[in-house]
Amino acid sequence: MSYFSDIYNGIKTLLTGMSVTGGYFIRARKGSITQQYPDNRETLKMFDRFRGEVVMPHNENNEHYCTGCQACEIACPNGSIEIVWDRQVDPETGKKKKMIDKHIYHLGMCTMCSLCVEACPTDAIVWAQNYENSVYDRKYLTKVLNQPGSKVKAGIED
């Protein structure tokens, strides 16, 4: 008897699938997901989860959240991140502590796997949504993420 119920179920599931795609077909004119890229270059905004490149946001006082813990450097599977750090005297507490000198990011090697962003304990690095990343010389692909003269925001390590 399962022979006939198989036929019934088969036809039913096929029709379910067809109704789903048929719905898409009818709505397609309104909700098309195609971006006609060079034409809408001015207005095109990438969606939030798009992985353009890794950036380090700074606040208005030129402070970032990177403590120099190197978790991102270890997490990166292909060595796209290099942290140059040294121990400096913290002007507030007078103690010596680890601070980044340069957070070097090689965009040309990055596979956009997002392991570094996941690994960062203080969310110091995030994804940017820019998409026109081509340059004429590959030296421009090596970027220093912390801005010159920036320092870590006080209290972030606590």
Place this chain on the structure above:
Amino acid sequence: MNIPLNITKTIHDWLFSIMPEGVATVTEWVIVAAAYLALFAVAGLYLVLLERKVAAWFQLRLGPNRVGPWGIFQTMADALKLVSKELTSNANIDKFLYNLAPYFVILSSLIAIGVFPFSRQFQALDINIGIFFLFAVSSIGVIGILLAGWSSNNKFAMIGAMRSGLQTISYELSVGLSMLTMVLLTGSLQLSEIIEVQRTGGWLILQGHIPAIIAFMIFMIAGTAETNRAPFDLVEAESELGAGFHTEYSGMKFAYFFLAEFINMFIIASIAVVLFFGGWLSPFGITDDITWFPETIWFVIKVLGIIFLMMWFRWTFPRLRVDQLLTLEWKYLLPINLVNLVLMAIIIWLNWTI
């Protein structure tokens, strides 16, 4: 009386008035052949465009929209590109068969087109075994596919071609039997007569009710398989076989295979329209009294409806595995079809048709 009739009749009379009878007949053949070729080359191209547009809408995309308004010249440009491309071939192929194969495929579909009644007068060849002829001719195409796969000296092409043979042999049974079910109802194999039967009694899918609907469903499934379209496109399964049997073809020879697929789709849809939906007859005879209204339009509208259905199948269902393909045919379609044939015979015997 309608427009195509006037044109063909004028040309016919004119040809016979200026030439001796034998020459005029041959000239007429050539004109008809050229007209059909031109018509279906263009129709094939626009079916490709339609497919791409419909596919895009099913996937929430836009589809081709750059060449001409709404992309209507896109496939023309593609065809131009294909014509201008080099015809490459690899080493150790069987040259003769390799070059022959595309013509088998395209010719079989073009010959089949000739017997369709697009309107009362617009029919190149009205033979009394129309359905049988169609069925026989459209099966020649698979020889072309087998030759293409065999002669290309490529294992993927070979596997694709063998799958095609297997699939066509299996599904031809179902196509034939479902056509036979409808022929029981019409009592004629001649396409024009099949349509005449429907003028008085209503479309065959209504006349034959339950068995006709079952036959229609089986015909659509088996017909899709016959044309090697998704979900039955194991022949050219991109993920496994590259491009299947036409992997080694380029330029215009590839275009022949490509065009033949779309003309085959048109053929299957036309058979469905003639056998189930009354051919060029208008629904409820609404345009029967309008003398200038070309009946061809009804035919084309119905065919496009069926083609849309086939495209809907294609963009909804995933591809079958080979064993699933054979299970579907031999365990489901064939027995149902045989029972359906008996059912149809009983219904006609007891005069239960509408």
